[in-house]
Amino acid sequence: MSIKAAKASDRTGEADLHGRPAVTMRRRGACPALAAPMATGDGFLVRLRPAGSALTLSQFASLARSAAAHGNGILEITARGNLQIRGLRAETVGQLVADIDVAGITVPDGPAIETSPLHGIDPEEISNPAAMEMALRSTLHDLLASPRLAPKLSLIVDGGGAFGLSALSADIRIVAQSGADWLVAINGDGEAAMPVAIGSAEAAISAVGEILRLLATLGQGRRARDIDPALLRTRFPAMDGIRSIPPRAAGMPLAGSHRLEDGKTILGVRPEFGQMRSSDLIALLDLAQARGATAVRLAPGRGFFLVGLPADTVPAMQIAAAGHGFAAQPGENSEHIAACAGAGGCGSALYETRTLARRFIATAPALFDGSLTLHLSGCAKGCAHARPALTLTGSAEGYGLILNGLAADLPDERIAGGQIDFAIERLARTIEDNKDAGESTAACLTRLGATGVSKALRQE
Structure with a gap:
């Protein structure tokens, strides 16, 4: 989201009995975004998804330091690859937002659009989902910002490749079929979602816009499963004749060392049970940066990829990761x-x-x-x-x-x-x-x- 918008919207205009700004509260089941933190048993929780799920190592370390300064120092990565910061207080939410702004981290407005975590660096990728995400946000900005959309409305842009998103369910899926064509489907994972349109990027964006308009018309908070199939067919009369490429199962586990076809090495790490302490994360990132890592990609499955490590540094990084509470080998029971x-x-x-x-x-x-x-x-x-x-x-x-x-x-x-x-x-x-x-x-x-x-x- 726009950080300035977040700063304005994390206050209701009223103050609590201690003179502190009141934080906008959301019911459970809503998305605890920066502008709408959720009260939990350990304080306020915020969830954020950086643009493209991508961060520099210094940005990720800045988030960890901010989590320690303004929360309880615990960060989580969700099953969908979102980042959560726990233990915030009403008066520290705005300080966290300010730190995110200073770090140069972009958190787009509106519903999260989940993209393949290795976009742009995976040589097996069919088409770049990051470019599609930018086009969706630019073309459909007003629709995506509609307050009538469900807070947890989910959109996936899957460019294919070694770490695809076919296992994730979503309200709206936009899946690369070739370098030029995209499939739009609703309500389900790669196997179960119902195809509604296929064509160029422009045609796919137009189809997504039509689905968003349908959802907004149905009423606040409606999801793709609530759309009447008969109504859907009146908007997409060619949907029953769509022939799409069968979804490809994920070919790469998250944890472990992976060498891409172009020779690049990435290391997938998973915080134990998806949760990490700021001090452990900062220590791991410092080591990774010293060994040549250049970027972080948050990933579904409660983990992230370290990008740019020379291959000969990976074994030592795996040992170091384990010492800080991260699984860096495939097949661990956790x-x-x-x-x-x-x-x-x-x-x-x-x-x-x-x-x-x-x-x-x-x-x-x-x-x-x-x-x-x-x-x-x-x-x-x-x-x-x-x-x-x-x-x-x-x-x-x-x-x-x-x-x-x-x-x-x-x-x-x-x-x-x-x-x-x-x-x-x-x-x-x-x-x-x-x-x-x-x-x-x-x-x-x-x-x-x-x-x-x-x-x-x-x-x-």
Whole structure:
């Protein structure tokens, strides 16, 4: 967003009882952007997406220092590659915005437009999504700024390449088909989204504009899933005849060293469970800069890429990253865990999620075959993961275990606080004893069901 606009809009014009400027509050479910921070158990939270998901190392370090100065020093990268800064106070939000301005970080107005993280440097890329994003924002500026659009409206521009975005769901997808043509689809990931238009960049932008107008007409807060298919066909009569290129599965894991076809080396790193302390991030960035890294690209999957490292420096950087709490090797079990800030990081949390996550990794390795996500939520809000998962929710009585659901769902089994270690071990043993040859952990748990898992957990 325009930083000046953010400075103006982070105040309501009123002051609180202590004479501090009041911060505009948003309901839960809205997007906690710079202009509308969200109250959480550890203060205010803001979420931002730099233009193109790109930062210099010095800009990223400046954000980390600002997070320490004005918040609680904790930064997070979300599953969609957005950056969150936690623990802000009403009087420090404006100071954070000022620091972002000084650092020269551009945070565009309106809904986030997610682009392929390696845009412009991936030789396998079909077309440059950054240029498409700029064209969308320029041509559709007024529509994208409409207050009638849902705060969490999501747009994806996928240029293809080694790290594509086919696994991410979105309201509107703009996907490169060739150097000249783009596909526009709505409501879903690369497989499920419904194609509505295909053609030149200009035709794609026009189609996106039509969809935005439809959403604004339907009423405030509506999403692409709310558009009547019959109405959609009146606006896009050729949609049923569209033949698009099948989406390509992501060919590159986030964490680890990757050499692109043109010889460039990038290092993907993931903060443990998506969360990092300012001091650790600054130390990692200082080391990366000293070894020749030139840029950072935030990426879906709760991590980022370091760009520009000479290949011979990567092994030492991977070791250094691990020492600062970052996974820099593919296949680490922590990538299958979504954990919120937890007790000590959030006043709403009822247990230390990260401590328990490490216990799961050590005691229940059978869970981490890649077939499911383990969601550790300190309370029933479920901030860290919005999709069904194997979920452990904190409660006043202990824990609630949900086999395939959200943190707010009714637990399939309740676990007393002092029994959690026993429950973890019992769950791991149940999977090991009951998994058929070739069966995934997720399939095994589904087959056992709530009755089978509950029975196993209650055995002495």
